Amino acid sequence: MLDAERLEILTESAKYDVSCSSSGSKRVNRGGGIGNASVGGICHSFTPDGRCISLLKILMSNDCIYDCEYCPNRASADVKRASMTPEEICELTINFYKRNYIEGLFLSSAVCESPNKTMELLVRTITLLRKQYNFNGYIHLKGIPHADELLCMRAAHLADRMSYNIELPSEKSLKLLAPQKTRDSIMLPMKKLQAATIYDKENKIKKCARVIPAGQTTQMIIGASPESDGRILKLTQALYRNMGLKRVYYSSYIPVVKSSKLPQTGAGLLREHRLYQADWLLRFYGFDVEELCGEDDNLAAEFDPKCAWALKNLQLFPVEINTAPLETLLRVPGIGARGAYRIIEARRFCRLNFDNLKKMRIILKRAKHFITCNGKFYGADGEKMIKASLMLSDDMHRCEQLSIFSKPSETFAALTGEL
Ligand code: SF4
Structure with missing residues (x-):
């Protein structure tokens, strides 16, 4: 098989993994080496559907x-197979890096021969x-479930970031759709990595010698199994609070594989x-999480979750912009985290007006329904009117092409999801 063909197969096969946005690494170039994950971070670029493409x-x-049911590379699938040696991947990475094609590497693998062999x-x-x-460039390595703990720790000393993919939001779904993986084979290495990062921090180990300086991430497939948004978000909340994860990524299920155990349609990008x-x-x-989901334990489709929460709690609004505490401002639709901090800072010097x-x-077209400024209120009257106005402004917003000349706040919000 030609090298180009192998490259096409192996990069195409990796595209379903979205847990690879890169940030937060402190790895610097040590005299005469190549690459630097520290200066200005890694360049990110995102495809129109939000996937990061700046890494190889x-x-x-x-x-x-x-034989995971949802995976195009599963053992029983009739697809072209390809592999590369460690030396070939190194050559490729260095060549691409030198040509400025990439800033770093996201390396993963199917489980070939055995988990230990693959991880080795x-x-x-x-x-x-x-x-x-x-x-010295950025490296994100995917951990292989069931591989030996020592291999995982060796990898953690070399990579900037590691991820073990949770894949499915419940143990029952994991058993059904990825029967060779177990909850423990994913969660235990994550816990080990967390313990190692805490140890390094507490013992003030030099930054360059710390394990995975950019932390851990994980990915869940959405819509391949019946779990509600609430269930998914509860797991996410636990991962952030108890396991110190940097990011949880969600990958909307796409029916590329035919299976009686899987839904026939995808979950859709809106979810x-x-x-x-x-x-x-x-x-x-x-x-x-409990505040964000509706009675059916799912997020509302028609409004973003902050608007949906505010509409359910209209008795708490409007709030006076000149006196509301930070935690209240953060809950106002249209006021992002940066906006809330700016308001707190600015009102030390004067009373604020619209x-x-x-x-x-x-974003006043949203915020005006939930705030007063010096006692003045310019929002719509009552839940129905507010909803209609929000829908209208959302529709107008959707019709606008995002351009490099958009207001910076809108561009930022579109890229990051800040609300
Ligand atoms: S282990 Fe990974 S590559 Fe192999 S079938 Fe499962 S998801 Fe696909």
């Missing part, structure tokens, strides 16, 4: 001995990159988008 994202092999090859690859090629918005609210806005808020890039 590749599988070492797609020749899997496992992955560890060998990044050892070569770091020690032989002196590559994925709403989950990312709710995830943002859990991490930066002080919300709990013009001041506009200058602070508060």
Whole structure:
């Protein structure tokens, strides 16, 4: 098989993994090496559907001995198989890096021969990159469930970030759709990595010698199994609060594989988008999962989760912008985290009016229904009118093409999900 053909198969096979946004690494170039994951972070670029494409994202092999129902690379699938050696992946990474095609590497693999054998090859690859090629660029390594703990820890000393994918939001679904994986084979290495990062921090180990300086992430497939948004977000909340994860990624199920155990239609990008918005609210806005989901334990489709929460709690609004505490401002639709901090800072010097808020890039077409400024209220009257107005402004917003000349706050919000 030609090298180009193998490359196509292995990069194509990796595209379903979305747990690879890169940030937070402190790895610096040590004299004469190649790459630097520290200066300015890693360049991110995102495809229109939000997937990160700035890293060389590749599988070492797609020749899997496992048979996960949802996966195009599962053992029983009739697809072309390809593999690369550690040396080939190193050559490719260095060549792409030198040509400025990539800023780093996201390396994963199907389970070939055995979990330990696969993990050994992955560890060998990044050892070569770091020690032989002196590559200091960003490396995100995917952990292989059931592989030996020692291999996982060796990898953690070389990679910037690692991820063990939870894949499905419940143990029951994991058993049904990925029978060779177990909850423990995913959660135990995650716990080990967390313990190692806490140990390094507490013992003030030098930053360059710490394990996975950019932390851990994970991914869940949405819509391949029947779990509600509430169930998914509860797991997410526990992962952030108890396991110190940097990010949880959601991948909307796409029916690329025919199976009687799987739904015939995909979950759709709107559900994925709403989950990312709710995830943002859990991490930066002080919300709990219980506040965000409706009676059916799912997120509302028609409004973003913060608007949906505010509409359910209209008795708490409007709030006076000049006196409301930070935690209340963070809950106002249209006021993002940066906006809330700006308001707190600015009102130390003067009482704010609507013009001041506009200058602070508060999204007034949303916020005006939930705030007063010096006692003045310009929002719609009653739940029905507010809903109609919000829908109208959302529709107008959707019709606008996002451009590099959009207001910075809108562009930022569109890219990050800030609400
Ligand atoms: S372990 Fe499962 S998800 Fe991973 S490549 Fe193999 S079949 Fe696919």
